[in-house]
Amino acid sequence: MSDSVLAVDIGGTKFAAALVGPDGDVRTARRVATPPGGDAHTLWKALDGLISSVVGETSPTGVGIGCGGPMTWPDGAVSPLNMPGWRAFPLRERLAARFPGVPVRIHNDAVCVAAAEHWRGAGAGSANMLGMVVSTGVGGGLILGGRLIDGGTGNAGHIGHVVVDPDGPACGCGGRGCLEAVARGPGLAAWAVEQGWVPGRACGTASGAPHGTAERSGGARGREAAAYVEATAATGRQLALDAAAGDGIALAAMRRAGRAVGLAVASAAHLCDLDVVTIGGGLSQAGPLLFEPLEEALRAHVRLEFARRVRVVPAALGQDAGLVGAAALILAADRYWSPGS
Amino acid sequence: MSDSVLAVDIGGTKFAAALVGPDGDVRTARRVATPPGGDAHTLWKALDGLISSVVGETSPTGVGIGCGGPMTWPDGAVSPLNMPGWRAFPLRERLAARFPGVPVRIHNDAVCVAAAEHWRGAGAGSANMLGMVVSTGVGGGLILGGRLIDGGTGNAGHIGHVVVDPDGPACGCGGRGCLEAVARGPGLAAWAVEQGWVPGRACGTASGAPHGTAERSGGARGREAAAYVEATAATGRQLALDAAAGDGIALAAMRRAGRAVGLAVASAAHLCDLDVVTIGGGLSQAGPLLFEPLEEALRAHVRLEFARRVRVVPAALGQDAGLVGAAALILAADRYWSPGS
Numbered sequence A, B: 001m002s003d004s005v006l007a008v009d010i011g012g013t014k015f016a017a018a019l020v021g022p023d024g025d026v027r028t029a030r031r032v033a034t035p036p037g038g039d040a041h042t043l044w045k046a047l048d049g050l051i052s053s054v055v056g057e058t059s060p061t062g063v064g065i066g067c068g069g070p071m072t073w074p075d076g077a078v079s080p081l082n083m084p085g086w087r088a089f090p091l092r093e094r095l096a097a098r099f100p101g102v103p104v105r106i107h108n109d110a111v112c113v114a115a116a117e118h119w120r121g122a123g124a125g126s127a128n129m130l131g132m133v134v135s136t137g138v139g140g141g142l143i144l145g146g147r148l149i150d151g152g153t154g155n156a157g158h159i160g161h162v163v164v165d166p167d168g169p170a171c172g173c174g175g176r177g178c179l180e181a182v183a184r185g186p187g188l189a190a191w192a193v194e195q196g197w198v199p200g201r202a203c204g205t206a207s208g209a210p211h212g213t214a215e216r217s218g219g220a221r222g223r224e225a226a227a228y229v230e231a232t233a234a235t236g237r238q239l240a241l242d243a244a245a246g247d248g249i250a251l252a253a254m255r256r257a258g259r260a261v262g263l264a265v266a267s268a269a270h271l272c273d274l275d276v277v278t279i280g281g282g283l284s285q286a287g288p289l290l291f292e293p294l295e296e297a298l299r300a301h302v303r304l305e306f307a308r309r310v311r312v313v314p315a316a317l318g319q320d321a322g323l324v325g326a327a328a329l330i331l332a333a334d335r336y337w338s339p340g341s
Helices: A040-055 A091-098 A109-120 A179-183 A185-194 A219-231 A236-244 A248-272 A282-286 A288-301 A318-331 B040-055 B091-098 B109-120 B179-183 B185-194 B219-231 B236-244 B248-272 B282-286 B288-301 B318-331
Strands: A005-010 A014-020 A026-033 A063-067 A104-108 A129-134 A138-144 A276-280 A311-314 B005-010 B014-020 B026-033 B063-067 B104-108 B129-134 B138-144 B276-280 B311-314
Touching (some): A014 A040, A040 A091, A063 A109, A104 A318, A109 A129, A109 A138, A109 A318, A138 A179, A185 A236, A185 A282, A236 A282, A236 A288, A276 A288, B005 B318, B063 B091, B091 B104, B109 B129, B109 B138, B109 B318, B129 B282, B138 B248, B185 B282, B236 B248, B236 B282, B248 B288, B282 B288
Parallel strands (some): A063 A104, A129 A276, A276 A311, B129 B276
Antiparallel strands (some): A005 A014, A129 A138, B005 B014, B014 B026
16 A cells, blocks of 8 residues: 555546645646536546546555535535536545545535645644635635534535625525625626726737626626626636736726625634635735735724734645645544544 | 532623532522722722632632633733723632632633533534624624634634624724624614614603604714713613514614624624524523524525524523533533643
8 A cells, every 4th residue: 555645626627636645745646627517427437537547556545535515524425516417426435435445535625725725835833724715616614723624514614605795796605795706706707897897908818898887787787797707708817817917997806806805804813713814716816916905904804903913825735735635634634534434 | 629610700790600510500609790990909809709708618629710801811811891900910810829729711701601502501412503692792602513612812702793794883893894883782772872762762661862863873973872872771781672662763773783693693604614503692682673683684694505504592591601601611621621721
């Protein structure tokens, strides 16, 4: 048996797998595009093939899996929102059957990212940390007292559904004014299009002009904007690029996102007495354009001494974070794995 | 040595002390009014006398203390907001000197209430609980994975400073739109007075009519309302009575408070994946007048399956909660005490 674990990171756009050494060092890592529209079998075959190519003759000492939610936990029957082919798919069970005799553990992908940033990333050395991913969705994981917090059903860390604007935009969860509704890339891009944003106009990196308007409105125009965002390059990443190039509306969108994240972090810092918050994901690439309004909103709302000490830092591990965190479920189980098996 | 611990509960209006048996049974309990405006020595003498009268010839096996914040923790130098006579007063150290050879432990009073409700109250049997106190302030404590969560400085559980209205009223903490700013009794009463509330008009339980107005305003009139609240019977408790008697403005105030609490609970449920939230304190006496709007706001904002399962229940232990929770720091230390000593 080797000294490596197999780490698997399942996302809507790609599958990743790697052998990870005891210190969290990512060895053989491979990625494939998630088969678009794949049914359960197609998705599984793609994953199975990827894993075979990574594992080769190695016998991993365990398997850690990060996967988009929702899922039953710790059983690991997964129904990732953006992978309709898997509904209550017994992912953990399938991998346990493929790797008998070793622990096979699964957690939410954003929880794995948080565990990774705490174990080997920007939150290392802190005992009380929120790890956030601000991207197509807004997710997170919570470490308190030096240990990963699962909550009653493995869903602790859902910072994306902390309410930042009670009368704000409708959220995909069915609620209203969640951080995710405001700050997720597509939501932010839709808002910017409503304000008249023309993606790429500022820096020539994309084309296609919307029938934009600076007048804010909801209803039909909001849906049009969302459809436009779906169909074009009007993504959160493009928004960050345009903001960097000085586009006024894109800058306003970054302020909107930063403020919303800052408010949610303020609430989390008060509730959990946090040392540090790490922020990764596509939108965090905007750097100061996101972090400055974030800090401004945060500092306006954390005034008690204990809350003021919270530090907000960019995540450190990049695209490997999900793999490192999945591996941590096995390699640093004393901190990141609480259930029985 | 007896089988009892000494529990001490230090508040702005009263000091309480009790001997508490191994199962959390409150034996000899006594209360005295907090000496108003007392200096450090006066406050200590009052507490010392109270403790002597409770302890008698008993040798407690430990001492648990709940005290209003802020404090250094776990050292226990206390600076309770509403007791100016104690600033960095070494309360834990004084009691440790008085009871040598046994553990002497301190925590925030609201944290003690949460521990009590989890150990012996409305949250018993749950592993993931937020215990709230909605009264002159709004405080709380957090139990996750069956253990009391301290956070980095012992301040986890500050649900009162979760942001429920980013552009809302200024908060005593220096921030804005905190739950406490909206829902604390005096804040709520001031809001009601601004709306034209005449305390006791609905049920004849108080007298004195303000120069009320149904027009909402801030600034000078807001300060006038706050001063009026200070000087009269315009308390949260009176507001609850008037709401029960059908006063329209008092009812609106209860809806305002309930909605704010519901929003904060929604955020906490998402972040911490809670099983149950217990709500105690003066305002919770309003019963359905508070809990119905609370549930309405909560249910509008928790839509994901894991979050929908959160239950909100009235606290069960009443005025003994603080004592029971202080005792739990000693008697159930495996769950409620994490630091070294």
